[in-house]
Amino acid sequence: MxxxxxxxxxxxxxxxxxxxxxxxxxxxxxxxxxxxxxxxxxxxxxxxxxxxxxxxxxxxxPLTTVVPVIVDRSQSQEIAGRAEQTDAALEGLRERLARFPNLEPRIVEVTDPGDTDTPSTKLFEALTAATTDVPPTRIGGAIFITDGQVHDVPGAGQKLGFEAPLHALVTGKEGEFDRRIEIIRAPRFGIVDEEQELTFRVFDDGSASNQPADVSVKMNGEDLGSVPATPGAETAFAFRVPRGGNNVLEFSVAGTPGEVTDVNNRAIHLIEGIRQNLRVLLVSGEPHAGERAWRNLLKSDASVDLVHFTILRPPEKQDGTPINELSLIAFPTRELFVEKINDFDLIIFDRYQHRGVLPILYYDYIAEYVKNGGALLIAAGPEHASEDSIALTPLASVLPATPTGDVHQAGFFPRLSDQGKRHPVTRGLDGSAAEPPQWGRWFRSIEVTGEAGDTVMTADGDRPLLVLNRAEEGRVAMLLSDQGWLWARGFEGGGPHVSLYRRIAHWLMKEPELEEEALKARAVGRALEVTRQTVGDAPGEATITTPSGETQTLPLTEIQPGLYRGERRMTETGLFTVTNGDFSTLVHVGAVDAPEFRAMVSTTDSLTPVSETSRGLTARLDDGDETIRIPDILPVRGEVRVADDRRMLIRLTDETVxxxxxxxxxxxxxxxxxxxxxxxxxxxxxxxx
Incomplete structure (x- = not known):
């Protein structure tokens, strides 16, 4: 009063x-x-x-005493029965807190934040957000239900923002064990066929075992063998980048009996393969108007080392010119086609015919080069239908078609075949969707028969114009016309000669982006995007296996002929396996080194210092007998001066309204x-x- x-x-x-x-x-x-x-x-x-x-x-x-209850629902809480323990503990807390009408529980469930690529468990951040509108004097204490893997624990000397106990109820079991593998150091880029080195480490959390572990290694799905590794020690692994573009290195360590989870027993590393100084051998035969088309295209690419020879004077030419007046460079046939043939990534014969420049045995060397993984392009003209055609040499064993001897001389629009509309080399070429195509005409094509592989472009009468084929480990392309230079000169509006020529060359050199059958997956933030490329029928649904082992199906929608795509936002973070038919690929959603996956063993060590400082209690829910034990709650008046090792003390507020x-x-x-x-x-x- x-x-x-x-x-x-x-x-x-x-x-x-x-x-x-x-x-x-x-x-x-x-x-x-x-x-x-x-x-x-x-x-x-x-x-x-x-x-x-x-x-x-x-x-x-009198005002009620606010008691925040922060429930950890992160991904590490979904293993080894921890979710069930969490549910039981939360239900038990609700019942105990309901016995005291002057206590007001505020339950906040913390899940993996969907707006970040680096998942982590931030319970103290959630605690601050839950008590922002409450005066510190009204907070009687806070209770965490977690596995102890908390990544925002305050440091020494930092305040909680209120003077009341913090209690932690820890899920999991005492003495848990987990084996995991991490990439420590690795290059992001690598030169194709040059040796690179990566360092990884196997961890045995919760165990002092030093028994060697066998780590299996795969590159782009191909087995590279296994590497012995000592847990806790860094292990170096040397490898070569097999191709340009994206390459996936997968490391997996065998699980150990009794470990809490095997979701972190695999790790991947993406390395971008860079081709250094692609070596291309261009051999031009009979001079013609489009002789420089390939040369200009290849010379414009700074990453290409071009060796170009033009056969201006065949051996049979006898015009009486004295030898000392000839300034032509002798064709180094032995050096190019015997000694250094395997140094080339691509060999192009542009209107070349067999006229004695190359010994007949050398064509056999070229065929073996292709079969062993080389690339060959035949840009054919009328000479390909003549008696001197290189199709009549041992090179015929790798060519996808045989000339009939006929040359068609008539204007026509190059068109994409049904297969060409789906093939990545020709799919979506500018102007190809119209009828007739919105590009200039060509006027000559070479007739062939018995074509193998994929005919992706046709001339008039549906005759093959561009044929692509595999010959054992290598690849061969035949462009059955020498009229591509008309597009380069802009005749009748020209055409996409640069895109076409470049795609042919890149397909021959096995660029992953131009594979006819491919399954790719990438992470865009928290969304998983799956792309399936095929020249066959619709591939059906993709199957996604999540880090927790759950299986999902993802419908794939055709966005272009032969190109299917599906996308889904993922709630989990980690290594996903995507399969479709016989194809499989891996993708990591979220940061590879996310704190949520560095350790999965439950622990009381992280929160004990904070609870002891605030005179709170840290206790395991399961003390070894599979029974969930929740400590009792004891409300007290005034400041909490002494901790209780069996009960959770809650300081009652004196605040009134x-x-x-x-x-x-x-x-x-x-x-x-x-x-x-x-x-x-x-x-x-x-x-x-």
Whole structure:
């Protein structure tokens, strides 16, 4: 109860009247006038009535004590029965907290945040967010339900933001064990066919075992063998990048009996293969208008080392020119086609014919070069249908078609075949969708028969124009016309000669982006994008195996002929396996070194220092007998000074909320009138004497 004033007149006037009353009383006392004290008392009674004193009485209700309960629902909580322990502990806490009506639980479930590529468990961040609107004095304590793998634990000296105990109920079991593998150091780029080195480490969390572990290694799905590794020690692995573009290195260590999970027993590393100085041998035979088309294209690429020879003077030419006046460079046939043939990534014969420049045995060397993984392109003209055609040499064993001897001389629009519309070399060429195609005509094509492989472009009458084929380990392409230069010159609007020529060359050199049958997967943030490339029928659904072992199906939609794609946002983070038919690929969603997967063993060590500092309790829910034990809750008044090793102490708040105020004026009504009458009557009585 308090007293307040609500004056009827300003305080300045009341003060002035009080001064006047004191002055008059002082004068009366000095002159010895009788009744001065009573007059002074009456004056102050009147002044008190003018000041209007009020008695105030507040009505307050006690506030509840807020108890945040932070529940860890991260990915590490989904293994080894931890989710069931979490559910049981949460239900038990609800029941215990409900016994105390003055406790207000605030339950917050923390899941893997979907807006980050680096998943981690941040329970203290969630605790701060849950208590932002609550005064620190109302927080009686906080309770965590977690496996102990928390990645935002405050450091020494950092405050929680409230003075109350923090308790941790830890899922999992004592003495858990887990084996995992991590990539420590690895290059992001590598030169094709040059040796690279990667360092990885096998960890045995929760165990001091130093028994060697066998780590299986795969590159782009091909087995590279196994590497012995000592747990805890770094292991170096040397490898060669087999191809340009994206390459996937997969490391997997065999699981150990009793480990909590095997989802972290695999690790992948992506390395971009870079071709350094691609070596291309271009041999031009009979001079023609488009002789420089291939040369100009290849010379414009800074990554290509081009060796170009033009056969200007065949051996049979006898025009009487003295030898000492000839300035032609001798064709180094033995050096190119015997000694250094395997140094070339691609050999191109542009309108070349067998006229004695190359010994017949050398064509056999070229055929073996192709069969062993080399690439060969035949850009054919009329000479390919002649008696001197290289198709009549041992090179015929790797060529996908045989010339009939006919040359068609008529204008035609090069068109994509049905297979060409789906083949990555020709699919989507600018202008190919229209009929006729929106590019210029060609006027000559070479007729062939018995074509193998894929005919992706046709001339008039559906005759083959561009044929692609595999010959054992190598690849061969035949362009059955020498009219591509018309597109380069812009005849009738030209055509996509640069795109076509470049795609042919890259397909021959086995660029992954141009594989006819391929399954690719990539992570775009938290979304998994699957792309299936095929020249066959619709591939059907893709199957996704998540890090937790769950299997999902993903429909693939055709976005271009022969190109199918599907996308899905993933809730888990880690290594996913995507399969479709006989094809399989791996992709990692989220950061490879995400804290959530560095350790999966449950622990009390991370939260014990914080709970001890705040006089809280850290306890395992399962103490070894498969029974969930939840500590009792003990509310206490005042500051918590001593921790309890069996119960969770909750500090009850003293905070209240104002419900209303009762007001009683002292000089109102009969009470005030009586006091004033008493003062006046006393003064009158004294004067009467």
């Amino acid at each position: 308090t007293i307040e004033f609500s004056p009827f007149i300003p305080w300045a006037i009341i003060a002035l009247l009080a001064v006047i009353a004191l002055a008059i009383a002082t004068l009366g006392f000095l002159r010895g006038m009788r009744g001065t004290a009573i007059r002074l008392a009456a004056s102050f009674a009147v002044l008190a009535a003018l000041a209007n004193p009020l008695f105030l009485q507040e009505e307050r209700d 104002l419900k209303g105020v009762n007001t009683l004026p002292l000089f109102a009504g009969f009470a005030g009138l009586g006091i004033l009458l008493l003062a006046v009557s006393a003064m009158w009585w004294r004067e009467g004497r």
